[in-house]
Amino acid sequence: MTGTGEVLLRIEGLTKAYPGVVANSDVSFAVAPGEVHALLGENGAGKSTLVKMIYGLVKPDSGTMTLRGAAYAPSKPGVARQQGVAMVFQHFSLFEALNVAENVALGMQNPPGMRALASRIRQVSQDYGLPLDPGRLVGDLSAGERQRVEIIRCLLQDPKLLIMDEPTSVLTPQEVDILFQTLRQLSAEGTAILYISHKLEEIRALCDAATILRRGKVVATCTPRGKTARDLAEMMVGGTLTPPSRSAKAKGAVALEVSGLSVPSPNLFGTALKNIGFSVQKGEILGIAGVAGNGQDELFLALSGEVRTARDRIRINGAGCGDTGPNERRRAGLVAAPEERLGHAAAPDMSLTENALLSGAVRKGLVSRGFIDWAATRAFAGQIVDSFDVRTPGIRVAARALSGGNLQKFVVGRELSQAPAIVVVNQPTWGVDAAAAAAIRQALIDRAAAGAAVVVISQDLDELLEITDRFAALNGGRLTEPRPTQGLTVDEIGLMMGGAHGMEVAHHVHP
Amino acid sequence: MDLSAINPAVLIASLMVAAVPIMLAATGELVVEKAGVLNLGVEGMMIMGAVCGLAIAVEAESPVLGFVAAAAGGAALSLIFAFLTQVLLANQVATGLALTLFGLGLSSLIGQGYVGIKPPPTPRLDFGPLADIPVLGTILFRHDPVVYLSVLIVAAVWALLRFTRAGLILRAVGENHDAAHALGYKVQRIRLAAILFGGAMAGLGGAYISLVRVPQWTDGITAGAGWIALAIVVFAGWKPWRILLGAYLFGGITVLQLNLQAAGARIPVEYLSMSPYLITILVLVIMSAGRGRAALNAPAALGRNFHASR
Numbered sequence: 001m002t003g004t005g006e007v008l009l010r011i012e013g014l015t016k017a018y019p020g021v022v023a024n025s026d027v028s029f030a031v032a033p034g035e036v037h038a039l040l041g042e043n044g045a046g047k048s049t050l051v052k053m054i055y056g057l058v059k060p061d062s063g064t065m066t067l068r069g070a071a072y073a074p075s076k077p078g079v080a081r082q083q084g085v086a087m088v089f090q091h092f093s094l095f096e097a098l099n100v101a102e103n104v105a106l107g108m109q110n111p112p113g114m115r116a117l118a119s120r121i122r123q124v125s126q127d128y129g130l131p132l133d134p135g136r137l138v139g140d141l142s143a144g145e146r147q148r149v150e151i152i153r154c155l156l157q158d159p160k161l162l163i164m165d166e167p168t169s170v171l172t173p174q175e176v177d178i179l180f181q182t183l184r185q186l187s188a189e190g191t192a193i194l195y196i197s198h199k200l201e202e203i204r205a206l207c208d209a210a211t212i213l214r215r216g217k218v219v220a221t222c223t224p225r226g227k228t229a230r231d232l233a234e235m236m237v238g239g240t241l242t243p244p245s246r247s248a249k250a251k252g253a254v255a256l257e258v259s260g261l262s263v264p265s266p267n268l269f270g271t272a273l274k275n276i277g278f279s280v281q282k283g284e285i286l287g288i289a290g291v292a293g294n295g296q297d298e299l300f301l302a303l304s305g306e307v308r309t310a311r312d313r314i315r316i317n318g319a320g321c322g323d324t325g326p327n328e329r330r331r332a333g334l335v336a337a338p339e340e341r342l343g344h345a346a347a348p349d350m351s352l353t354e355n356a357l358l359s360g361a362v363r364k365g366l367v368s369r370g371f372i373d374w375a376a377t378r379a380f381a382g383q384i385v386d387s388f389d390v391r392t393p394g395i396r397v398a399a400r401a402l403s404g405g406n407l408q409k410f411v412v413g414r415e416l417s418q419a420p421a422i423v424v425v426n427q428p429t430w431g432v433d434a435a436a437a438a439a440i441r442q443a444l445i446d447r448a449a450a451g452a453a454v455v456v457i458s459q460d461l462d463e464l465l466e467i468t469d470r471f472a473a474l475n476g477g478r479l480t481e482p483r484p485t486q487g488l489t490v491d492e493i494g495l496m497m498g499g500a501h502g503m504e505v506a507h508h509v510h511p
Numbered sequence: 512m513d514l515s516a517i518n519p520a521v522l523i524a525s526l527m528v529a530a531v532p533i534m535l536a537a538t539g540e541l542v543v544e545k546a547g548v549l550n551l552g553v554e555g556m557m558i559m560g561a562v563c564g565l566a567i568a569v570e571a572e573s574p575v576l577g578f579v580a581a582a583a584g585g586a587a588l589s590l591i592f593a594f595l596t597q598v599l600l601a602n603q604v605a606t607g608l609a610l611t612l613f614g615l616g617l618s619s620l621i622g623q624g625y626v627g628i629k630p631p632p633t634p635r636l637d638f639g640p641l642a643d644i645p646v647l648g649t650i651l652f653r654h655d656p657v658v659y660l661s662v663l664i665v666a667a668v669w670a671l672l673r674f675t676r677a678g679l680i681l682r683a684v685g686e687n688h689d690a691a692h693a694l695g696y697k698v699q700r701i702r703l704a705a706i707l708f709g710g711a712m713a714g715l716g717g718a719y720i721s722l723v724r725v726p727q728w729t730d731g732i733t734a735g736a737g738w739i740a741l742a743i744v745v746f747a748g749w750k751p752w753r754i755l756l757g758a759y760l761f762g763g764i765t766v767l768q769l770n771l772q773a774a775g776a777r778i779p780v781e782y783l784s785m786s787p788y789l790i791t792i793l794v795l796v797i798m799s800a801g802r803g804r805a806a807l808n809a810p811a812a813l814g815r816n817f818h819a820s821r
Contacts, residue, residue, distance in 0.1 A: 056695070057693065057695070077693075077694060077695030078695045081695075093693045095682075095683050095691075096811065097682075097686050097808070097810075097811060098679075098682065098686060105676070105679060106679060106691075106694055106696075107694050
C-alpha cells in the first residue's frame with residue numbers, strides 16, 4: 001500500500017536525542033489510510049520515543065511530520081487527539097480507583113455528560129465486540145478488559161490514526177484474536193493503525209507494512225507477510241540469534257513440593273492464591289504462565305518466603321518450610337529472583353557489591369559474627385559480573401546505573417551463582433534485549449542441567465515453550481494441572497490461561 | 512454535676528461555630544490531598560491566616576477585608592510549600608512540618624503589635640423573624656455569614672469533585688500522576704492550584720478563630736486546630752460531606768468539654784482533647800484492616816512527588 005496514492009501520516013528526518021543517548025536519528029516513513037503499519041524493534045530501539053513524538057508527549061529536535069498533507073507538530077496530546085491521532089498505551093494510562101466511564105472521559109477532548117457517555121460506551125463496545133460495563137471500577141478489571149477501556153477511549157473520538165504500543169503483551173492468545181478482529185474491522189473502515197511490537201508472528205499475521213528500527217535508526221522497511229519470522233528477527237537484532245540449546249537429561253527426586261496453598265494477596269487489587277499444588281523434580285524446569293495479575297506476584301512471594309503460610313504447604317526436599325522467611329529458605333537451598341528489578345530484586349542506590357551481599361550473604365557465608373567479609377563479597381560480585389557477562393564499569397557502580405538487561409543478568413546471575421537446589425524466577429527476561437534474554441534462558445537451562453529444580457513464572461509464552469519441561473497456567477489465583485510442554489498447542493495454552501475471559505460480559509471471581 | 516445547665520439548642524448553635532475553622536481548613540486539605548499532595552503545614556497556614564486577618568481587619572476596620580487578607584496570607588504561605596515540593600521536588604512531609612514551624616514563628620512576629628487589640632466585630636446575618644423561631648431559630652438563623660459560607664464551600668467542593676470535569680481531572684491527578692501526564696494533563700499546575708486553594712481555606716479558618724471565636728491575638732492562637740483538620744480528612748475518608756460530619760463531631764467535643772467543665776464534670780479535660788486523635792487512629796486502623804472501599808478512596812498518589820522524566 002505504501003508509495004501509491006494518498007498518505008495519511010508522513011514522517012521525515014525525525015531526530016530526538018537525550019543526554020547520552022540518541023533515541024531517534026533521522027527516522028522517516030509513511031502510513032496510508034487504513035494501513036496497519038508495524039514499528040518493529042527491540043527494547044530500547046526508539047519505538048516508544050517515536051510514537052510519543054507523534055502523540056505530542058515529546059518534542060522532536062528536528063524533522064517534520066505531515067498529517068493529511070498539512071504540517072503537523074502537536075504541542076500536547078490534546079492537540080494530537082483533536083487532529084485524529086489516538087494512542088493505546090502499554091502502561092500507565094488508566095486510573096484504578098475511577099470507573100470505566102470516568103477513565104474514558106479523561107482521555108477525551110470534549111466528553112459528553114456521564115450518562116450519555118455511558119450509553120455511547122455500551123454502543124461502541126457492542127459494535128466492536130468488546131463488551132464493557134461503564135460503571136465498573138477499572139481496578140477490578142482484568143488486563144484484557146483494561147485494554148478494552150483504552151481502545152474504546154480512542155474509538156469514541158473517531159481516530160484517523162490509532163497508535164498501539166505493545167498491545168498484546170497482557171493478553172491470552174484468544175484475547176489477541178479478538179483484538180486483531182477489532183483492528184482489522186477498524187482498518188477496513190479506513191483507520192490507519194501504527195502497531196508497535198516485537199512479536200514477529202503477530203506482525204506477520206496483522207500488518208501490511210513494517211518499519212524496523214535498531215538503535216534509533218530505520219534499518220529496513222518491508223512487507224512482513226513476505227518474510228519469515230527469522231528474517232524479521234535478524235533485521236531487528238542485526239545479527240544471527242542462537243536459540244538456547246538443551247540436552248535430554250534424567251530427572252531426580254522431587255525438590256520442591258507445594259500443596260493446598262491458599263494465600264490472600266498482600267496487595268490492594270491483588271489476586272488471592274487458591275489451593276495451589278505442584279511439584280518440581282531436580283533437573284526439571286516448570287513454567288507457570290498466565291496473564292498479568294492472576295496471582296503470579298502472590299505465588300512468587302509465597303515461594304520466596306516473603307509471604308508466609310502453614311509449614312507443610314511448601315516443602316523443600318521433603319522438609320516443611322512454609323512458615324519460614326527468605327533467609328531460612330535460602331539456607332535450605334531455595335533462591336528467588338523477583339520481577340521488579342529496581343526496588344525488589346536490587347536496591348537501586350546501592351552498589352553491585354552491596355546488592356550481591358544482600359541475597360548472597362547466607363549461602364556464600366559473607367557474614368561472620370555480624371561482620372561483613374567485604375573481600376569475599378567483592379570476589380562474589382566480580383564472579384557474577386564475569387560469568388554472566390554483565391556490562392558494567394565496575395562492581396562499585398549503583399544498581400540503578402545499569403541498563404535493564406544488564407541488571408537482570410546480574411540479578412539472575414547472583415541467584416544462580418549460589419549453587420541453589422531450587423530456583424524461582426518471575427519474568428526473568430521482561431524488558432530485556434534479545435541477546436541478554438537468550439543468555440538468561442541459557443543460564444536457567446544450565447542450572448537445571450546441573451541438578452537444580454527451576455520454576456519460571458513468565459507471561460512470555462514463547463519463552464516458556466522454549467525452555468520448560470512442564471507447563472501450568474495461573475488463572476484467577478488457581479493453577480492448572482502441570483502438563484508436559486512438548487506437544488502443547490497454542491490453543492490449549494490459551495484455554496489453560498482462561499480463554500477469552502468471558503466474551504459476553506466479563507465474569508470474575510473476586511475474593 | 513448539673514447537666515440541666517446545658518441548653519441543647521445553644522450547644523448545637525455553638526458547636527456549629529466551633530466547627531467552622533476546622534471545617535474550612537479540612538475542606539481545603541481534602542482538595543489538596545485529592546490532587547495527591549500531602550501538606551502537613553495546615554496549622555502554619557491557619558495561624559498565618561489568623562494573624563493576617565486580624566491585622567488587616569484592625570487596620571482597615573473591616574472584617575470582610577480581614578477574611579480576604581487571611582485567605583491571601585494562607586495561600587501565600589502555601590506557595591512556599593508548592594514551590595519546594597512541586598518545583599524542587601522536596602519531601603512533602605518534611606516540607607509540611609517545616610511550614611507549620613515557620614508559620615508559627617512568622618505569625619508571632621507579625622502579631623507582636625496586635626496583642627490585646629480587639630478586631631471589629633463580624634455582624635450576624637439578619638434573618639428577621641426566622642431568628643425568633645424557638646430552638647430552630649437559635650440553631651440555624653443566628654450566625655455570622657462565615658458559618659453559612661463554610662457549609663456552602665463543602666457543598667461546592669462535593670459538587671466539583673463529583674460532577675465536574677475539573678473535579679475528575681483533579682482526582683485523576685491524585686490517583687495516578689503518570690497516567691494523567693501521559694494523557695496530557697499538567698500535573699504540576701493542577702497540584703499548584705489545589706495547594707493554593709488549600710492554603711486559602713486554612714487561612715480563612717484561622718481568621719475565623721482570631722476574628723470571631725476568640726476575637727483577639729495571642730501567640731499560638733490556633734492551638735492545634737490544623738492538626739485536627741488533617742485528622743478529619745482521614746476520618747472523613749476523603750469525602751466532603753463526612754468532613755462536615757467530622758468537623759461538627761469534633762467541634763461538638765470542644766464545646767461539650769467547656770460545658771461539662773462549667774457543669775462540674777469529673778472527666779479530666781485532657782481526655783476530651785485527646786479524643787479527636789484517638790478517633791482518627793481508630794478510623795485508620797479500621798480502614799487498613801478492611802482494605803475495601805474505604806482504603807480505595809484514599810488518593811493512590813498521595814504524598815508522591817511527580818517528575819516528568821520520560
